[in-house]
Amino acid sequence: MINKPTPRPGGRSARIQAAVHQAVRELQQEQGRAGLTVPAIATRAEVTPSTIYRRWGDLAQLLADVAVEQLQPEQPPADTGSLRSDLLAWLVEYFEEMSSAPGRAMLRDVLGTEGHTSAGKCDGFLRQQIEVINERGLARGEQPIDIELVTQIVVAPLMYRILFANETPTEQAIEALFEQLVSSTDA
Amino acid sequence: MINKPTPRPGGRSARIQAAVHQAVRELQQEQGRAGLTVPAIATRAEVTPSTIYRRWGDLAQLLADVAVEQLQPEQPPADTGSLRSDLLAWLVEYFEEMSSAPGRAMLRDVLGTEGHTSAGKCDGFLRQQIEVINERGLARGEQPIDIELVTQIVVAPLMYRILFANETPTEQAIEALFEQLVSSTDA
DNA sequence: TCACTAACGCAAATATTTTGCTTTAGTGAT
DNA sequence: ATCACTAAAGCAAAATATTTGCGTTAGTGA
Numbered sequence: 001m002i003n004k005p006t007p008r009p010g011g012r013s014a015r016i017q018a019a020v021h022q023a024v025r026e027l028q029q030e031q032g033r034a035g036l037t038v039p040a041i042a043t044r045a046e047v048t049p050s051t052i053y054r055r056w057g058d059l060a061q062l063l064a065d066v067a068v069e070q071l072q073p074e075q076p077p078a079d080t081g082s083l084r085s086d087l088l089a090w091l092v093e094y095f096e097e098m099s100s101a102p103g104r105a106m107l108r109d110v111l112g113t114e115g116h117t118s119a120g121k122c123d124g125f126l127r128q129q130i131e132v133i134n135e136r137g138l139a140r141g142e143q144p145i146d147i148e149l150v151t152q153i154v155v156a157p158l159m160y161r162i163l164f165a166n167e168t169p170t171e172q173a174i175e176a177l178f179e180q181l182v183s184s185t186d187a
Numbered sequence: 188m189i190n191k192p193t194p195r196p197g198g199r200s201a202r203i204q205a206a207v208h209q210a211v212r213e214l215q216q217e218q219g220r221a222g223l224t225v226p227a228i229a230t231r232a233e234v235t236p237s238t239i240y241r242r243w244g245d246l247a248q249l250l251a252d253v254a255v256e257q258l259q260p261e262q263p264p265a266d267t268g269s270l271r272s273d274l275l276a277w278l279v280e281y282f283e284e285m286s287s288a289p290g291r292a293m294l295r296d297v298l299g300t301e302g303h304t305s306a307g308k309c310d311g312f313l314r315q316q317i318e319v320i321n322e323r324g325l326a327r328g329e330q331p332i333d334i335e336l337v338t339q340i341v342v343a344p345l346m347y348r349i350l351f352a353n354e355t356p357t358e359q360a361i362e363a364l365f366e367q368l369v370s371s372t373d374a
Numbered sequence: 375t376c377a378c379t380a381a382c383g384c385a386a387a388t389a390t391t392t393t394g395c396t397t398t399a400g401t402g403a404t
Numbered sequence: 405a406t407c408a409c410t411a412a413a414g415c416a417a418a419a420t421a422t423t424t425g426c427g428t429t430a431g432t433g434a
Contacts, residue, residue, distance in 0.1 A: 012399060013412070033301065039390065048414055053391065055412080060299075105301075112247075112299020114220065114292075116353035123351040152344045159351075160343035164310040166303035199430060200381070226421065235383050240422065242381080 019045040020052060024066045033105070038062075064113040067106040068121050076132050083137030087145065088178050090129060092171055095158050099168040107163065126155065145185055153181045206232040207239060211253045220292070225249075251300040254293040255308050263319050270324030274332065275365050277320060279358055281313070282345050286355040294350065313342065332372055340368040 023045035027036050038059050042049040056062040077090040097103045110118045127147050134144035154177040161167040210231035214223050225246050229236040243249040264277040284290045297305040314334050321331035341364040348354040 016413080037390075049391075050393085050415080051413055058391085108299055108301065111350055112295055114295065116351075119351045120353055151347060156343040156347035157339045160338060160346055163298055163350075164303075164306045164346075166307055203382080224421075236422075237384080237424085238382055245422090 016045070016047055016051065017055075020047060020062070021066050021069060024062065025070070028105075036063075060109070060113050063109040064118040067109040068118045071106055071110070071122050072125055073129055077129050079136060083133060083140070083142040083145070084182065086133045086136065087130065087150070088175065090133060091154060091178065092174050094126070094129075095162070095169050095174060098159070099162050104162070111163075123151075126151070143185075145181070149181060149185060153184060154178055203232070203234055203238065204242075207234060207249070208253050208256060211249065212257070215292075223250075247296070247300050250296040251305040254296040255305045258293055258297070258309050259312055260316055264316055266323060270320060270327070270329040270332070271369065273320045273323065274317065274337070275362065277316060278341060278365065279361050281316075282349070282356050282361060285346070286349050291349070298350075310338075313338070330372075332368070336368060336372060340371060341365055 020041060023041045024036070027040060027044060036059075038052050039049050041062070042052055052062060056065060077086055080086050080089050098107065110122055130145075130147050130150055134147070138144055154174070157177060158169050158174065161169055161173075207228060210228045211223070214227060214231060223246075225239050226236050228249070229239055239249060243252060264273055267273050267276050285294065297309055317332075317334050317337055321334070325331055341361070344364060345356045345361065348356055348360075
């Protein structure tokens with residue numbers, strides 16, 4: 001009756017996707033990027049390699065897929081009492097994760113793949129989390145902060161340092177940029 | 188007598204490196220990322236595959252290497268008469284290149300590989316070019332612009348948009364950020 | 375000119391990826 | 405429930421790509 005939106009998302013597909021994703025995460029943790037091969041993943045997930053190749057195309061796309069899933073926030077940002085402190089706390093945590101070894105690996109997987117879908121989702125999650133913080137602040141009667149400005153003034157420079165300068169932003173560095181954000185919105 | 192700095196950079200190595208790099212560029216242009224395989228590159232460069240594997244490890248690292256080479260500026264920034272117009276002109280050109288399809292492919296190759304050496308060089312080239320602009324301005328008696336601020340205010344946000352939002356920055360967008368840079372240094 | 379050895383070539387051994395065909399199991403209609 | 409339909413998985417053979425051991429070539433320094 002209704003057009004099936006996804007052709008056949010039924011139980012089996014989902015089960016296999018879950019098994020494969022889990023296999024990737026496990027192998028990635030146990031051994032690094034080495035030992036992370038399609039046949040190895042297939043074996044661990046109790047699936048044939050051809051299933052993986054047909055569904056994901058190649059290892060890079062599978063890894064990007066898994067990385068995006070892991071990037072997806074499982075918890076809403078902590079409520080620390082005020083919009084500004086919520087946002088700062090969340091940013092600190094976010095960039096701590098992004099500059100860790102696993103975080104960097106996820107970024108590599110996400111950015112190293114053609115078709116920006118994965119990277120786009122990454123940006124989407126970020127905005128979504130900030131949106132939650134904004135809405136909570138709004139409920140408190142606080143002035144929301146422009147998400148565009150947050151990415152422009154705080155997120156982008158930190159990401160640039162992680163990606164291109166191999167730096168691990170200190171909490172002070174994050175606070176400094178946050179101050180710039182705040183003062184630019186106050187003005 | 189003197190410790191050999193690079194083990195054996197002599198003629199043959201260089202020749203082969205050049206042949207392989209050229210083969211990569213040619214194949215990349217003729218066919219896209221498909222058809223860009225180590226054996227294909229080896230054939231085109233008239234080299235055995237094992238040479239490539241032994242020297243570069245795998246395709247990803249070879250591509251990153253080639254990408255870095257292509258990112259390396261072959262010309263100094265144009266002299267347009269003033270430091271500010273030099274910088275703006277150079278930024279516009281730089282981001283036009285970076286948001287093009289080949290530019291994005293290079294960024295993928297550079298960022299998608301472990302060991303940040305490639306990405307670091309990318310940032311290095313950028314700073315180097317800005318440095319040239321600064322020095323030329325200095326010779327004219329102009330006030331140089333802090334490179335750190337340029338990357339923070341202009342470069343990072345644009346790069347973020349290219350990488351995570353799949354946007355192609357317009358010239359106006361670049362100019363707008365440039366204005367912010369200028370006003371923040373004037374203040 | 376010569377001894378030395380890093381880097382290459384070659385080819386056999388492995389490992390991965392692709393592909394044609396078969397089987398399984400959700401899905402919607404009866 | 406049952407059944408026809410078909411997307412997605414399994415299997416196994418073929419095609420490709422990667423690794424490796426060993427012989428050869430050609431820069432390098434004495």
